[in-house]
Amino acid sequence: MGNNILEKVNFGHIDAEADPNLIRYFLETDSYKRIFSGEKMYVIGRKGTGKSAIYLSIEGINDINFPVTGLTFDDYSWQVHNKIKDESKSIDFAYVNTWKYIILLELAKLILKEQKADSKEVNEIKSFLQIVYGSLTPSFREFLVDKTRRIKCLELPKIPWAELSLGKLEFEDQKTPERKLIASINVVNSILQDKLFHLLSSDKMYFVMFDKLDDGWDNSEEFKSSMIGLLRACRDLNLESRKCYKHLRCIPFLRSDIYDCLQYNDKNKAYPDIEFLNWNLESLKIIINKRISYSLGKGMQSSWEHIFDTKKLAKRTTNFNYITKRTLLRPRDIIQFCASCKNMALRNHHHKILSEDIYEGENEYSEFIYREFIDEAHKQCPEIEQFFEILRGLRYERFTFENFEEEHKKSGIAKSLNSSVVLKNLFDYSIIGIERIGGKVGGSRFEFKYTDPLIRPEFNRTIVIHPSLKKHLKLIERRKR
CATH class of the missing domain: 1.10.10 (Arc Repressor Mutant, subunit A)
Structure with a gap:
């Protein structure tokens, strides 16, 4: 058993965040390249298609030419967030400025991190963050909500921007905290955007990314409207930065079943800007081969054959075709199925994965897929x-x-x-x-x-x-x- 090559093979974790070796065998697909270059603005894919892997790969870039910030929305105050909308606008636009405010503040933090010398604009942004949040690096979770999870108070007259000409703003017709906040945001956004875009270096790419948005998914109209607002805000700011010859990449990573539920005017206009994550048999095999190769320290060319027996299964089917037919052409599926087969082979004291190990491993894998379907569909389809x-x-x-x-x-x-x-x-x-x-x-x-x-x-x-x-x-x- 000590010399069993299978013991050395690690297919990795099905959850990108839980895989410490992801960077070692991450596959830079054409999808990744289009997303990174800015050719595509949205990343849409089913659960398990590799959205978080791309997100983590970009987030992990350590290069001064590619400033990156990534926002994950697990344990986020969605109930409060969804109250902060512009009720004077249609449902398609109600949350656009809310999301622009979040993006612009994250961009401000990136710029302050890289700016070595103070300028008038830099000092004004520092003053804004210090006055409103008491910090130059507030968490995005505090942009709209205070530490007690109440609506943030944004007092414009205290902000030292002369061009605001605010005088004494009156909110008599805006009695609720959320209405006060959105009114302030509407005023701040355009000025903040101008200052930040002026400070962006034309030689750099700036990334502001959004992942785990489905954690707040409850199939409500408010959440749908909020997601529409996010998509519009990202696209608007990306296009505006291009007009200034700057390179801003605001990228939302969204599940396809959620995206399909969003209905709004001009949705089709953004279709060319979407990267739909799809995989084929060749790319799935490369994913597995890279993981086998990394585990064994061998070349990729025959990695599959190193651990899978070449004997065909029933109906003269190859083991690879048998396994992939039972996937939904997603990395998560083939990783889990291969791991189940490996576990069965070790249990059966085999030095390679044989047909019987695949058949037995399929039992565990089939239960896994069943749970995946339920996890993916239960909010939309109770x-x-x-x-x-x-x-x-x-x-x-x-x-x-x-x-x-x-x-x-x-x-x-x-x-x-x-x-x-x-x-x-x-x-x-x-x-x-x-x-x-x-x-x-x-x-x-x-x-x-x-x-x-x-x-x-x-x-x-x-x-x-x-x-x-x-x-x-x-x-x-x-x-x-």
Whole structure:
């Protein structure tokens, strides 16, 4: 056992933040390059597609030419944040200035960190931060909310900017703290933006990034409006910086299911600015090979073959194709499946991962995917576990709409929803797919939303449950004819 090569292999953690070696085998994909260069402004992807890995990779850059700040919104005061909106504007624009204020203050902190000599603008920004926050480096969590989680008080007459010409601002018609704050923010933003953009070096790229936004996701209209505001604020400031020949990269990292829920005017206008994170078989294999190579200190060329037996599985399928077919083409999935296979191989005292280890490891992996689906969908679709019970009751991997409708009625589950609505929810999360007949190679195949985001849910065709769930739901492969 001491010489077992498998013991040395570490596929890494499925959570980028929990992987201390991520920087060692991070894959600089074309997506990463487009995001870094500013060609793309938004990063949209399903859970597990590598959003946080890209975020952490950029955040970890230690180069004076690339000042970076990253904001993560776990344990954030969303309830208070969502109260601070401009009610004089439409829901599409209500939160834009709130987010611009957060971005501009983070940019101010970056500029003060790099500025060696004081100037008029630098001193004014320092005075602003010191007067309002009592610090030159306040946490973004305190920009809108004080330490007791109450609305921040922003008293404009105390701010030493002569050009504000504030005199005595009256807030008689703005009685609530949130209305007072947004009124102040509306005044401050344009002046703060002008000062900061003047101080930006044209030779540097400045990054302000937003991750873990889904931690506050509650499917409410307020949160949707807030996310729309963030997207608009980031795009506006990025474009404004270009007009000044400066390089500001405001980048939100957002889950695709949340983005799909956001409906606003001109949403399609920003489509060319979005980087949708997608993976293929080749890039997934590179991810695993880099991790094997790093673990073993060997070249990448045959890393997979170092630890996986080359014997084919049932139906003459290669082990790589068998594993990837049961993923949703996400790094998280293949990392977890490979780790489960490795654990089984060690338990079985094998020096390579054999077919039986893959079959046994699939049991653990299938349960993992089941939990992933529930974790991803439960806020948008609280009945998701009940929907899985209907699928379990079908017993077969493939079925028709009539089969599902019959099982739905028989189960007594989710009676208030018709079967089409239930299937649409399952389809949107790629828990089920539909049959496609024909194409270049003829025959039929099954397609899921993760393989084709524009695919339409035509439930008059044969429907299939994703292969990753077969073991956990104890499904039979096909109906007997």
